[in-house]
Every structure is written in C-alpha cells, then in structure tokens.
Amino acid sequence: xxxxxxxxxxxxxxxxxxxxxxxxxxxxxxxxxxxxxxxxxxxxxxxxxxxxxxxxxxxxxxxxxxxxxxxxxxxxxxxxxxxxxxxxxxxxxxxxxxxxxxxxxxxxxxxxxxxxxxxxxxxxxxxxxxxxxxxxxxxxxxxxxxxxxxxxxxxxxxxxxxxxxxxxxxxxxxxxxxxxxxxxxxxxxxxxxxxxxxxxxxxxxxxxxxxxxxxxxxxxxxxxxxxxxxxxxxxxxxxxxxxxxxxxxxxxxxxxxxxxxxxxxxx
Numbered sequence: 001x002x003x004x005x006x007x008x009x010x011x012x013x014x015x016x017x018x019x020x021x022x023x024x025x026x027x028x029x030x031x032x033x034x035x036x037x038x039x040x041x042x043x044x045x046x047x048x049x050x051x052x053x054x055x056x057x058x059x060x061x062x063x064x065x066x067x068x069x070x071x072x073x074x075x076x077x078x079x080x081x082x083x084x085x086x087x088x089x090x091x092x093x094x095x096x097x098x099x100x101x102x103x104x105x106x107x108x109x110x111x112x113x114x115x116x117x118x119x120x121x122x123x124x125x126x127x128x129x130x131x132x133x134x135x136x137x138x139x140x141x142x143x144x145x146x147x148x149x150x151x152x153x154x155x156x157x158x159x160x161x162x163x164x165x166x167x168x169x170x171x172x173x174x175x176x177x178x179x180x181x182x183x184x185x186x187x188x189x190x191x192x193x194x195x196x197x198x199x200x201x202x203x204x205x206x207x208x209x210x211x212x213x214x215x216x217x218x219x220x221x222x223x224x225x226x227x228x229x230x231x232x233x234x235x236x237x238x239x240x241x242x243x244x245x246x247x248x249x250x251x252x253x254x255x256x257x258x259x260x261x262x263x264x265x266x267x
Contacts, residue, residue, distance in 0.1 A: 014078035034062035065187030065220035112143035184224020191217025
C-alpha cells in the first residue's frame with residue numbers, strides 16, 4: 001500500500017490545527033468580549049440617544065467570515081513555514097564541498113564513478129535535495145557522453161525542472177491568498193443583505209439593526225484585505241528564496257563541476 005506524502009499529511013494536520021486554535025480563540029475570547037461590548041454600548045445608547053458608538057477590535061473580528069480568513073491565513077503560513085524550512089536546509093548545503101576534491105583539480109571521465117559514490121554516501125534525508133540531484137545528473141551525463149556541454153545542459157535542465165516544480169507547488173498557497181478576499185466579499189454581501197431586510201425598522205426610526213449589519217459588511221472586507229496584503233508579502237518572499245535556490249545551485253554546479261570537467265585527447 002502506497003504511503004501518503006508527508007507534505008499532504010502536514011497540510012491536513014496544519015489546517016485542523018489552525019481551525020482549532022482560531023475557533024477556540026473565538027469561542028473563549030473574541031465573541032464573548034464583542035457581545036459584552038455591544039451590550040454596554042446598547043445600554044449607553046438607551047440612556048443617551050445622542051451617544052456616539054465606539055469601535056472595538058473584538059466587534060470588528062467577531063463574525064464568521066473573519067474567523068474563516070484567520071484560519072486560512074494560519075494554514076497558508078504553516079505551509080509556507082514548512083517550505084521555508086526545506087529551502088533553508090537546501091541552501092545550507094550550498095556551503096558544503098560535496099565533491100570533496102582539491103581546488104583546481106580537473107575532473108575526467110575516469111573520476112565520475114568516485115564522484116557518484118560520494119554523492120550517494122550523503123545522508124538519506126539530504127540525498128534528494130536539488131544540489132546532489134543536479135550534480136549527479138551532470139556527472140552521469142558526462143560519464144556517458146564524454147561531452148562537457150552535455151553535462152552543462154543536464155545540470156541546467158534539472159535546475160529548470162526544479163524551478164517549475166517549486167512554482168507549481170505554490171498553487172495551493174496562491175489559491176488561499178485568492179480565497180481570503182472572496183470570503184470577505186461574502187461577508188459584505190451577507191451584511192448588506194441583512195441590512196436591507198431591516199430597512200422597514202430603519203424607516204420607523206430604529207437603525208440599530210441596519211448599522212450592525214453594515215458593520216458586518218465593512219468589517220469582513222477590511223479584515224480580509226489586510227490579511228491578504230500580509231499574506232502576499234510572505235508569498236513573494238518565499239518565491240524569491242525558491243528562485244535564489246535554483247540560481248545558486250546552478251551557479252554552484254558551474255563553478256565546482258562543469259568548469260573543471262576535462263576530456264583527454266583521443267576521447
């Protein structure tokens with residue numbers, strides 16, 4: 001039976017964890033505080049009809065749309081943190097001398113088997129990183145063709161394919177970043193619809209229901225847009241680190257492998 005990928009299990013677990021944390025905060029803190037504040041405001045308004053109602057953080061955050069946006073934000077942050085740790089581990093590998101060769105020593109076809117063995121001796125957790133895979137592919141191509149250009153092409157192809165794979169893996173995070181403003185817009189539609197349903201009471205002079213529902217509409221959009229702005233910043237930072245990893249890996253391979261490959265006369 002094929003095992004589920006660890007990353008998929010992590011995403012499911014992180015979504016459940018985000019929901020539990022956010023929903024727990026809403027049940028125990030945010031909604032009770034918002035209800036208490038609104039009760040005090042209604043009491044003051046009843047005593048003084050000219051009283052100007054105040055805004056409150058808990059009231060702004062209290063609705064279901066804001067809760068959903070926070071769950072999605074924490075979920076996306078968890079996924080990005082996981083990918084960021086993976087990128088950091090691979091970037092640290094660029095500081096190591098994986099080929100373990102003296103500086104300036106040329107590499108011929110007869111050296112390829114030893115270099116492959118050194119890469120295969122890496123710990124299992126790091127053997128599948130981009131750098132070992134790119135170097136191993138280039139070495140194998142050089143051993144098969146005895147052509148430096150073919151090795152360089154193989155190195156570039158592996159890095160390019162990894163860049164495309166990393167880009168495609170951001171699709172889930174980008175979907176979440178798109179979904180958050182959409183959830184906020186749902187709150188806007190819900191609030192305006194509820195406000196319109198109480199228009200008859202507003203005509204009679206009671207605008208409490210209309211103002212509360214319009215508050216739902218505007219608060220949900222406000223929170224969703226703020227969260228989306230913050231989330232997009234981190235998405236672009238993660239994408240930047242991924243692109244740098246690919247470029248630095250190709251540069252490492254060019255400097256430490258491709259530039260040292262040599263073909264003996266007659267090969």
